[in-house]
Amino acid sequence: MVQGEQQDKVIGIIDYGMGNLRSVYNAFRSLDANVEIITIPEQFNSVTHIVLPGVGSFAKAMENLEERNLIEPIISFVKSGKPMLGICLGMQLLATRGFEPYEKSGLGLIEGNVIKMNFDGVRIPHVGWNALELITDHLLFQGIRKHVDFYFVHSYFFDVKNEQDILAYSEYGSRFPSVVYKDNVTGMQFHPEKSQKHGLRILNNFVSS
Amino acid sequence: MLKVRIIPVLLLKNDRMVKGKKFTDFKDTGDPIFASRIYNAQFVDELIFLDIDATNESRETNVAVISEVSKECFMPLTIGGGISSIQQIRKLLNAGADKVVINTAALNNPSFITEAADVFGSQCIVVGIDVKFEDNGYVIYSNSGKVRREEDLVGYIKTVESLGAGEIFINSIDNDGMMEGYDHQLIELVMSSTSLPVIACGGAGNLMHLVNTFKSTGVSALAMASIYHFGDNNPVRARSYLKNNDIQIKTV
Numbered sequence: 001m002v003q004g005e006q007q008d009k010v011i012g013i014i015d016y017g018m019g020n021l022r023s024v025y026n027a028f029r030s031l032d033a034n035v036e037i038i039t040i041p042e043q044f045n046s047v048t049h050i051v052l053p054g055v056g057s058f059a060k061a062m063e064n065l066e067e068r069n070l071i072e073p074i075i076s077f078v079k080s081g082k083p084m085l086g087i088c089l090g091m092q093l094l095a096t097r098g099f100e101p102y103e104k105s106g107l108g109l110i111e112g113n114v115i116k117m118n119f120d121g122v123r124i125p126h127v128g129w130n131a132l133e134l135i136t137d138h139l140l141f142q143g144i145r146k147h148v149d150f151y152f153v154h155s156y157f158f159d160v161k162n163e164q165d166i167l168a169y170s171e172y173g174s175r176f177p178s179v180v181y182k183d184n185v186t187g188m189q190f191h192p193e194k195s196q197k198h199g200l201r202i203l204n205n206f207v208s209s
Numbered sequence: 210m211l212k213v214r215i216i217p218v219l220l221l222k223n224d225r226m227v228k229g230k231k232f233t234d235f236k237d238t239g240d241p242i243f244a245s246r247i248y249n250a251q252f253v254d255e256l257i258f259l260d261i262d263a264t265n266e267s268r269e270t271n272v273a274v275i276s277e278v279s280k281e282c283f284m285p286l287t288i289g290g291g292i293s294s295i296q297q298i299r300k301l302l303n304a305g306a307d308k309v310v311i312n313t314a315a316l317n318n319p320s321f322i323t324e325a326a327d328v329f330g331s332q333c334i335v336v337g338i339d340v341k342f343e344d345n346g347y348v349i350y351s352n353s354g355k356v357r358r359e360e361d362l363v364g365y366i367k368t369v370e371s372l373g374a375g376e377i378f379i380n381s382i383d384n385d386g387m388m389e390g391y392d393h394q395l396i397e398l399v400m401s402s403t404s405l406p407v408i409a410c411g412g413a414g415n416l417m418h419l420v421n422t423f424k425s426t427g428v429s430a431l432a433m434a435s436i437y438h439f440g441d442n443n444p445v446r447a448r449s450y451l452k453n454n455d456i457q458i459k460t461v
Contacts, residue, residue, distance in 0.1 A: 022305045027283050056330045123406045125332040125375050129212045129459040149459045151285055153332045172211050194285050
C-alpha cells in the first residue's frame with residue numbers, strides 16, 4: 001500500500017515494556033512500511049516517524065520511559081518537527097499529568113490531565129467500537145468516511161485543556177476527546193492497529209505524513 | 210455511541226477448532242487459523258479463542274494460534290484457557306492478544322486477578338464464568354465445566370469486579386450448543402450484579418435470538434459459535450439483521 005517514494009520513511013515503534021507492540025508492528029508491516037523497534041535513545045536518529053503505543057497504567061508507563069532514558073529523545077524528536085503518533089496509553093502520555101493509579105507527570109506535549117472515566121449510566125471500561133466526531137479535516141483521516149467505528153478499550157480519558165488541541169470527540173456517557181493533535185504530534189485513544197481497514201488507513205496516512 | 214458487539218468464539222482442541230453441546234460431545238469444525246481469516250474478512254467485532262483442554266492437561270495456552278492470527282487479522286483478539294501466571298499473559302499479549310480470559314485460576318486464586326490487572330491494566334483482564342442452573346439457582350463450574358464450585362455467583366461477580374477485572378464473560382453450560390436462545394434470566398442477573406461490561410455466551414441458534422437478547426437484557430456483547438458452524442448464518446448477515454432490527458452495531 002505504501003507508495004515507492006515512501007520507502008525512505010522509517011517508522012520507529014517505541015518499546016518500553018507496555019503491551020501491544022507486536023500488533024502495531026504487524027499492522028505497519030502489512031502496509032509494507034519500514035519499521036524499527038526503538039529500545040535505546042540512539043535509535044531515534046535512524047527513524048523518520050515515531051509511534052508510542054502501550055496499554056497499562058500511566059504512572060508505570062512514565063516510570064518505564066524514565067528508566068530507559070527515552071523521555072528526552074521523544075521530546076527532541078517532536079521539537080525537530082518530525083511526526084509522532086501516540087496510541088491509547090501512548091496518547092494519554094502526551095498529557096501534562098495522569099492519575100493512574102497515582103499522580104505522575106506525563107510528557108507534557110499537549111496540555112491536560114488523564115483522569116478516570118466517571119460517567120453516569122455507562123459501564124467502565126469503555127470497550128468496543130465507537131464513532132468519532134471529527135472537528136476538522138486532517139491528513140491522518142483522509143479517505144475515511146464519517147460515522148465509521150474504531151476499537152476502544154480504556155478506563156481513563158485525556159481531559160484536554162485547550163479546545164484547539166482536540167481533533168475528534170467520541171460519546172460514551174459524556175463527550176470526551178478521542179483524538180488530540182498539536183503540530184506534528186497526534187494521539188488517538190482508540191487502537192488503529194485493531195480497527196481493521198479504517199484503522200490501517202489511518203496508519204497508512206501517518207506513514208505518508 | 211458505543212455499539213454492541215457480536216463475537217465468534219473459537220474453541221481450540223489439539224490445534225483444531227471444535228464445538229460441542231453443554232461442554233461435551235465435541236465435533237471438529239475446522240482449522241482455527243483458516244476460520245479466523247474468514248471472520249477477519251467479514252469484519253467481525255472481536256474474536257475469542259478458548260483453549261479448552263489447557264487447564265485440565267495442565268499446560269499453557271496455545272500461543273501459536275494468536276501469533277499466526279495477529280499477523281493478518283487487525284482486530285481485537287481475546288484468548289483464554291489454562292492461564293494462571295503473569296508470564297503466560299505477557300507471552301499472549303506479546304503474541305498479539307489484546308485481552309485474556311481467566312476462569313479456573315481466578316476461582317482457585319482470586320488475588321491473581323489483582324496481580325494481573327496491576328501489571329496489564331483491568332481493561333485486559335476478562336473473567337470467564339461457566340454456570341449451570343441447578344435446584345437452588347445458578348452454580349459455577351470450573352475446569353471447562355468439570356468441577357462443581359461452592360462460590361455464590363453474585364458474590365463472586367462482585368468479588369472479581371472489586372479485585373480489578375475489566376469485563377465478565379458469562380457462559381451458560383445448559384444452553385451451550387443447544388441453539389435454542391440465550392438464558393435471559395442469567396444475563397440479567399449478571400448485568401445487575403456488576404457495572405463492568407458483560408459478554409454473554411451460550412445458546413445462539415438464529416439471528417432473532419441475538420436481537421431478542423440485546424433488546425431484553427441490554428448486554429454489552431454476545432458471543433456465539435454453533436450458529437456459524439452448524440447453520441447458514443455468518444457475521445455479515447448477523448450484522449445486517451441486527452441493524453435492520455434497530456440494534457446499534459459497528460458500521461463497516
